[in-house]
Amino acid sequence: MHDTAQDTPRIPPSARLDPTRPSVARVYDASLGGKDNYDIDRRVFEQVMQVAPHQGDVSWMNRRFLVRVVRYLTELAGVDQFLDLGSGLPTVQNTHEVAQFSISGARVVYVDNDPICNAHGRALLEENEHTRFVEADLTDPASVLGHPVIRRHLDLTKPVVLMQIGTLHHVSDAEDPAAIMRAYVEALPAGSYVAMTHFWDPADAAPELSRQAHELMRRLRDAGLGTGFWRTRERIEELLAGLDLLPPGLVELDDWWPAGPRTREPWPEEHLMLGGVGVKR
Template sequence: MSTANAAPEAAPVYIDTSKASIARVYDAFLNGKDNYEIDRLVLRQVQAVAPEAAQLAWDNREFLIRVTRFIASQTGVTQYLDCGSGLPTAENTHQVAQRIAPDSRVVYIDNDPVVLAHGRALLEENEQTHFVSADIFKPEEIVNNELVRKYLDFSQPIALFQLGTIHHYDGERSPEDIMRAYVDALPSGSYVAISHFFDPETTEHSSLARRMEEVFLHSPMGTGLFRTHPQIEAMFPGLEFVEPGISLCVDWWPDGPRIKPLDPVQYTIVGGVARKP
């Protein structure tokens, strides 16, 4: 596998290093080593308009950790469907969940070849955790996937994660429709967690969100939409929000009191968790 300093020629033949990968760009944002120059270019371009842009990825990762702790410790749910898992970093969903509830089962969904290669190697010795190669924006295929059904029991509650994913969807189907298809397939008592780039529609931070969006859309990655609160709320159809509802990722049940002020970019990523009645 490549390191941050590896030449593109060192990449496996199935890796297209002429195009940025969502998973590898996030890895670059998190200061990881599994990315190429084309991915780091996206980071530099976003940092040109938002110097603290990497904080977006950190806030998203820490939101995932806190949400997983909440699910594992408070809800009794022990099944996780993590869509768009990304590259392994410290504290992945299965590590957080299984430390609290060792019988937790996690199925990661991704179709990035780098992610799949890493993930399968990482999980060879973990019988409770699995990777499935599939398109997370085709919910009907995911919920009916043979391996997903093998490892997750859809008669029992499931925690569905779409964290840092839907803002990169650029197809014709609406994100609300994609999430409705997922929600419809989940049994009562399931939880849905979403994090998303955010336009707060405020004088202070809306222009920053739209500048970053413009850079993402015209970068080698080509995706990254900053949506408004009503647009994101619509992705939780018929669900009951866990307090505090949709909030800044950094404000969703933080681990302690805030002492230092937020960076401007931290006002442009939100998350929420909701339960299916």
């Protein structure tokens, strides 16, 4: 156990806890069948399921992608540092659990600005000396990368894995997610990796799925969550600028080095997400 007092911000964003407003992290927790959410979060997820009844399967698909990526990057690429942005609430097979199964001393820092995530993140810290949790805003790269806990726990002169799993589709165009990612990528040392998943609008390539994507965006706004953007492939590729994508590139999540053959056909909403892993040469 390490001394968490010095790692805790003096005035944490936790003070902004409001159980009457939905949270991205808590809605995601509800979609995974978790218990760390409020009634307002469950109501938002119910609205989403009116358009995408299998959105819970999408969340588990996203989790499986994370597990496969972390296993690859530890077991085959040998990277032992992870910066997991917008990490959300702890669930099964978290990044540190997967990474440390392969490399026992792998260091992981989780970053999120949700108060409940902060509370559960602190609990993780008390269990694992190689894991830290930072309460910060992923849309401010300079603040994140300059955070004293991150700089103490990770060696940012050596390769690190930057995780953006299901995060940037909650960042609006006005916040310029491409510029946010450029700042992160430019700051990463050579040999680092970026893993990303993002809601996808297939546009003219699949008009019916595109209509579903736009309806999902509307439902999230109407429910008060305020965020959730299904972007085209070209827009998602912009977020990975400056990186060389590993094969098979930017693909539907279950197509990125699947664990085995499909046991069923994908639900329509499972097509509406892309993921990939890029390396900074």
